[in-house]
Ligand SMILES: [Zn+2]
C-alpha cells in the first residue's frame with residue numbers, strides 16, 4: 001500500500017482527467033491508500049481543500065503559501081498566528097507548505113519568498129509539525145534560512161520533488177529532513193538523481209507524484225495523477241535493491257512517523 005506524499009489533487013490542470021472520484025478509484029485499484037494534498041494559497045485555495053477533505057478518510061492537507069505565490073497581497077497578510085489557529089481547528093491539516101524558495105522562475109519577489117519561508121518554519125516549530133520544502137536554484141539560501149530559524153538544530157520536514165545537488169541532500173539529512181522523490185527519477189537522463197536517491201538511507205525516503213506535474217515513465221507526458229506514484233515507487237525499489245512491497249511498506253512507515261497528526265484508517269481512500 002502506497003502513500004502519495006505530495007499531490008495537488010484539485011489543481012485545474014488535473015481536471016481533464018475527470019472527476020476526483022475517478023482519480024480516487026484509480027488510487028484504490030493501484031493500492032494507493034492515502035494522499036497528502038499540498039496547499040499553495042491559504043486564502044484562496046485552502047477553504048476548498050478543507051471542504052473536499054471533510055469526512056474523507058486518509059486524505060490529509062498542508063497549509064501554506066507556495067513560493068510562487070509569496071508576493072500575493074492576500075497571502076502576505078496571513079500571519080503565523082492565523083496559520084496556527086487554522087491548524088488547531090483542522091485535524092486533517094498535518095503539515096506546513098508548500099514552502100521554500102524558487103529562484104528559477106522568480107514568480108515572486110525574493111524578499112517576499114524569504115519572509116514567507118521564515119513564517120512557515122516558525123509555525124512548524126510552534127506546532128511541532130513538518131514543513132514541505134520546494135527548492136529550485138536556491139539551495140544555499142534554503143539551508144542557511146533553516147539553520148538560522150532553528151539555531152542550527154534542524155527540524156522535521158521534507159525536501160519535496162528532490163532535484164538538487166548531493167550537497168543539498170547531505171545538508172537536509174543532517175538537519176533532520178526526509179527526502180521525497182517524484183517521477184523525475186524515472187526519466188532517462190536522471191542518472192545523477194538516481195545516484196543521490198541510492199545514497200539516502202531507507203528510513204528517510206518518501207515517494208510522491210507532485211501531480212498534475214512530472215508524470216513518471218511509462219506514462220511520461222500525460223497529466224499526472226496520484227495513482228502514478230506506483231511507477232516512481234517501483235523505480236525507487238529498483239534503485240535500493242528492495243522489493244516494491246518492501247519499499248511501499250518503508251515509505252508508508254516513514255510518512256506516518258514523520259506526520260504525527262496523520263491517522264491512517266483501514267479501507268484506503270473512500271470515493
Ligand atoms: Zn514544488
Ligand SMILES: [Zn+2]
Nearest residue numbers: 006038098210
Ligand atoms: Zn507541489
